[in-house]
Every structure is written in structure tokens, then in C-alpha cells.
Amino acid sequence: xxxxxxxxxxxxxxxxxxxxxxxxxxxxxxxxxxxxxxxxxxxxxxxxxxxxxxxxxxxxxxxxxxxxxxxxxxxxxxxxxxxxxxxxxxxxxxxxxxxxxxxxxxxxxxxxxxxxxxxxxxxxxxxxxxxxxxxxxxxxxxxxxxxxxxxxxxxxxxxxxxxxxxxxxxxxxxxxxxxxxxxxxxxxxxxxxxxxxxxxxxxxxxxxxxxxxxxxxxxxxxxxxxxxxxx
Amino acid sequence: xxxxxxxxxxxxxxxxxxxxxxxxxxxxxxxxxxxxxxxxxxxxxxxxxxxxxxxxxxxxxxxxxxxxxxxxxxxxxxxxxxxxxxxxxxxxxxxxxxxxxxxxxxxxxxxxxxxxxxxxxxxxxxxxxxxxxxxxxxxxxxxxxxxxxxxxxxxxxxxxxxxxxxxxxxxxxxxxxxxxxxxxxxxxxxxxxxxxxxxxxxxxxxxxxxxxxxxxxxxxxxxxxxxxxxx
DNA sequence: AATCGTATTATGGCCTACCAAATACTGTAG
DNA sequence: CTACAGTATTTGGTAGGCCATAATACGATT
Numbered sequence: 001x002x003x004x005x006x007x008x009x010x011x012x013x014x015x016x017x018x019x020x021x022x023x024x025x026x027x028x029x030x031x032x033x034x035x036x037x038x039x040x041x042x043x044x045x046x047x048x049x050x051x052x053x054x055x056x057x058x059x060x061x062x063x064x065x066x067x068x069x070x071x072x073x074x075x076x077x078x079x080x081x082x083x084x085x086x087x088x089x090x091x092x093x094x095x096x097x098x099x100x101x102x103x104x105x106x107x108x109x110x111x112x113x114x115x116x117x118x119x120x121x122x123x124x125x126x127x128x129x130x131x132x133x134x135x136x137x138x139x140x141x142x143x144x145x146x147x148x149x150x151x152x153x154x155x156x157x158x159x160x161x162x163x164x165x166x167x168x169x170x171x172x173x174x175x176x177x178x179x180x181x182x183x184x185x186x187x188x189x190x191x192x193x194x195x196x197x198x199x200x201x202x203x204x205x206x207x208x209x210x211x212x213x214x215x216x217x218x219x220x221x222x223x224x225x226x227x228x229x230x231x
Numbered sequence: 232x233x234x235x236x237x238x239x240x241x242x243x244x245x246x247x248x249x250x251x252x253x254x255x256x257x258x259x260x261x262x263x264x265x266x267x268x269x270x271x272x273x274x275x276x277x278x279x280x281x282x283x284x285x286x287x288x289x290x291x292x293x294x295x296x297x298x299x300x301x302x303x304x305x306x307x308x309x310x311x312x313x314x315x316x317x318x319x320x321x322x323x324x325x326x327x328x329x330x331x332x333x334x335x336x337x338x339x340x341x342x343x344x345x346x347x348x349x350x351x352x353x354x355x356x357x358x359x360x361x362x363x364x365x366x367x368x369x370x371x372x373x374x375x376x377x378x379x380x381x382x383x384x385x386x387x388x389x390x391x392x393x394x395x396x397x398x399x400x401x402x403x404x405x406x407x408x409x410x411x412x413x414x415x416x417x418x419x420x421x422x423x424x425x426x427x428x429x430x431x432x433x434x435x436x437x438x439x440x441x442x443x444x445x446x447x448x449x450x451x452x453x454x455x456x457x458x459x460x461x462x
Numbered sequence: 463a464a465t466c467g468t469a470t471t472a473t474g475g476c477c478t479a480c481c482a483a484a485t486a487c488t489g490t491a492g
Numbered sequence: 493c494t495a496c497a498g499t500a501t502t503t504g505g506t507a508g509g510c511c512a513t514a515a516t517a518c519g520a521t522t
Contacts, residue, residue: 054477
């Protein structure tokens with residue numbers, strides 16, 4: 001047993017979060033869960049007041065969210081919450097399909113039982129959340145399912161990309177999840193991914209992952225085009 | 232001919248670039264082409280002096296580059312130019328393979344002659360740049376080859392992702408390009424992509440695109456592991 | 463001489479205050 | 493009722509200052 005390990009255990013992990021990071025999380029949260037709606041203006045000084053921080057911080061936060069694609073900047077008019085158009089959403093789902101498919105294939109090819117176990121754990125958590133109508137839980141556990149898919153084969157960069165894209169369609173996700181029958185089909189499709197991984201069937205795992213995203217995309221498209229005319 | 236088109240032609244495309252954007256480009260440039268080396272500290276006040284702008288602007292720029300992955304922020308020590316480790320580089324190449332493969336397949340399935348023509352034009356430009364030993368030209372034209380690949384099938388989001396990732400490995404690209412034989416093999420591989428697209432062979436186009444990236448990745452890995460011990 | 467505590471410096475994080483320019487709003491005169 | 497001038501709002505950008513922390517240098521103590 002090494003001193004290094006002991007050190008790691010002892011190390012005081014400070015919250016160390018800067019004010020900026022806290023503010024960033026708050027605003028991102030607020031956008032993602034709909035407190036700020038797409039198209040809403042984000043007036044710097046108002047945000048200062050609401051967050052209780054200075055303009056310096058608010059501006060950095062807005063810049064950051066802009067580069068994440070959550071905020072759009074109209075020249076000389078200021079930042080607004082980005083609108084999600086249907087075409088962009090479809091492309092995001094497509095990219096997720098490509099990357100999650102890749103990760104699933106890699107998991108299958110690795111053929112490690114721990115991966116299967118971890119995925120199944122997430123899957124169970126998802127099913128439980130559906131059963132309890134806990135939609136926030138569904139989202140969180142789905143996210144962790146995919147996180148294992150990527151990180152078990154050490155694809156942190158790809159996971160980062162998927163995460164970045166996912167926040168942009170987050171409110172879509174929460175709508176697709178509530179869809180009739182999704183509580184049954186979703187987990188079933190994800191289960192197919194796990195099955196293929198267990199069999200070591202890379203091709204099948206990839207296809208199953210892509211199918212799952214494609215299904216989500218189709219639902220999202222339906223939801224989005226149904227709501228667009230209403231506005 | 233429509234008034235709309237005329238307007239578009241006349242429209243004064245304003246420089247309208249905010250100071251912040253100009254500064255962003257400058258600093259990104261400086262990092263990408265090696266004026267700032269990986270690991271270098273980026274001291275805010277020094278940058279202010281060098282760029283001739285205020286700290287506010289510099290900080291926003293640093294935030295932006297941080298979210299692009301070009302700058303890393305050490306807590307309590309400040310921003311430095313991000314180090315590119317070999318593992319991360321490989322993952323970036325892998326992602327590019329997945330996305331460029333996808334785009335190539337879509338191009339092939341679309342089967343439009345304009346796509347082939349546009350790609351061939353870029354390819355010729357690349358060959359010419361190689362012939363003239365114009366390495367900057369090679370990079371630019373390679374970039375435009377892939378840009379057509381994505382944008383001809385309207386995959387702007389994926390192109391954005393690829394672009395984002397590519398800046399992080401830009402100096403690697405310029406090293407792989409200079410490699411012996413790359414001037415022959417590179418265009419040859421890209422030519423295979425175009426051939427498959429012309430045949431409408433989606434599967435083949437995807438494979439060819441992935442092969443090309445894989446080759447670049449292998450060279451990059453060799454370059455990187457050869458230079459790492461030297462430092 | 464080795465160690466320990468203390469001042470100094472460099473720097474990031476954060477704040478306030480200010481100005482210029484563009485935009486949106488409003489009230490008034492014709 | 494319209495046109496126009498003036499006003500408020502808001503962003504883009506600047507200047508400068510305060511505080512906390514980390515590193516370094518320096519000096520004192522044993």
C-alpha cells in the first residue's frame with residue numbers, strides 16, 4: 001500500500017468553485033429547465049441583480065453559454081436564450097447516434113463484465129424512475145447510462161461532446177421522455193444495447209444505440225413540429 | 232433576377248466584429264500557430280498590454296478559449312495554453328473519423344454531381360499546394376474539402392464540432408502533413424473517398440473517410456510519442 | 463546550519479463607476 | 493395621424509481598485 005494512495009484519500013477537496021462557476025451553473029440550469037424560455041432576452045444588469053454578482057461575472061457567464069450554444073448574441077441588442085430549430089435538433093440527434101454507436105461498439109468489443117454490470121445498474125435505475133414518474137430521475141440516470149458507455153472505454157472527449165450537444169436539446173429530451181409508451185420502449189431499446197454488448201456483438205451494439213437515438217429523434221421531431229405552429 | 236439577390240450582393244458586410252471577437256481570433260491564432268506554446272502561462276495583464284484591450288475583454292476571450300479546450304485554467308494559478316496529450320489526440324481523431332465517415336456516406340447516398348465536382352476542386356487545390364510546398368495552403372484546402380463534405384449535405388452542426396476539435400490538434404496536423412510520403416498518400420486516400428461518393432457507394436465512402444483519418448492519427452501518434460521524451 | 467515564520471510580490475477573482483454608440487420608446491408639433 | 497426630435501435602455505468597452513492566495517525572498521531563532 002502506497003503513500004500516494006493514502007494521500008489521495010486524505011486530500012482535502014475544497015469546494016473551490018469560483019463565483020463565476022456557480023453563476024454559470026445557475027444560469028445554465030435556469031435555461032435548461034425552462035425558467036428562461038427560448039427567445040427571452042438576458043439583460044446583463046437584470047442578471048446581476050438576480051444572481052447577486054457583478055457585470056464582470058455575468059458577462060463571462062454569458063460568453064461561456066454562448067460558446068456552448070445555449071445563448072445567442074444579437075449584435076447591438078444583446079444575448080437571448082437560443083432558439084432550437086428542428087433542423088438543428090435532428091443534426092444533434094444524428095451526431096449523438098454516431099458517437100453513442102461508436103462507444104457501444106467499443107464496449108462490446110472490450111467484452112468486460114464490469115461494463116455490462118454498470119450499464120444494467122443504470123438501466124434498473126431508469127426503470128425505477130419511470131415507475132415512480134420521476135422524470136428528472138429518468139434524465140439523470142439516462143445520462144449516467146451513457147456516461148458509463150463512454151467512460152468505461154475511456155472516451156472522455158466524445159462524452160464531453162455529447163454532453164455539450166445534449167444540453168442544447170435538454171428540454172426536448174424531457175418532452176420525449178414523457179411521451180406515451182416511451183417508458184416501455186426506451187428502456188427496452190437500451191436493454192438491446194446491453195444485450196449486444198454482453199454478446200460481444202459490436203455491430204449489433206452500434207446498431208442498437210443508433211436505433212435508440214433515432215427513435216428519440218423521431219419523437220422529438222413530432223413534438224417540435226406539433227408545437228411550432230401553436231406559437 | 233430578384234431584388235433579394237441584388238440586396239445580398241450589395242449588402243455592406245460590416246466588419247461589425249466586436250473588439251472581443253478580434254481579440255479572440257488573434258489569441259486563438261497565436262496559440263494555434265505556436266506563438267504561445269503549450270504550457271505557457273497567459274497572464275491577463277500581459278495580454279491586455281499585448282492586445283491593447285482591457286482586462287474585461289481579455290478575460291472573456293480566455294473564458295471562450297477555455298471552453299474550446301485551447302486553454303486550461305489551473306485553480307489559483309491562472310490560465311495556461313492547454314497541453315495536448317497523446318490519448319486526447321487519438322480520441323479527437325477517432326471522433327473525426329466517425330463524423331467524417333458519416334458525412335461521406337451521406338454525400339454518397341445523395342449522389343449529386345455537384346458534390347463530386349466541389350470535392351474534386353478542393354482535391355486539386357490540395358495537390359497543387361503540396362506541389363508548391365505550401366503547407367498552409369494544404370491545411371486550408373484540406374479544411375475546405377471537409378467543409379464541403381459536411382455542408383453539401385447540410386450538416387452544419389457536425390462541421391462545427393469537427394472544427395472545434397480540429398483547432399486543438401492543429402499543430403499536430405501541420406506536422407503530419409509534412410511527413411514523408413504524406414503528400415502522395417493523403418490525396419490518394421481522399422481521392423478514394425471521392426470515388427466512392429461518385430459510385431454512390433455509401434459504405435465505401437464511409438470506410439475510406441475513416442481510413443484517411445486513421446492514417447493521420449497513426450502518424451500523429453508517432454510524431455507525438457517521438458517528441459514527448461525529448462522535452 | 464537547518465528550520466520556521468514573516469514580508470513582499472505577482473496574479474487572479476471580483477467589484478464599482480464611467481463613457482460611447484446603437485436601439486427602442488415617447489411625446490409633441492405640424 | 494404622421495414625422496421627428498429627444499430620452500431612456502442596454503450593450504460594448506475602459507479604467508482602476510480591493511482582496512485573497514501562492515510563491516518567493518528574507519530574516520530570525522534554535
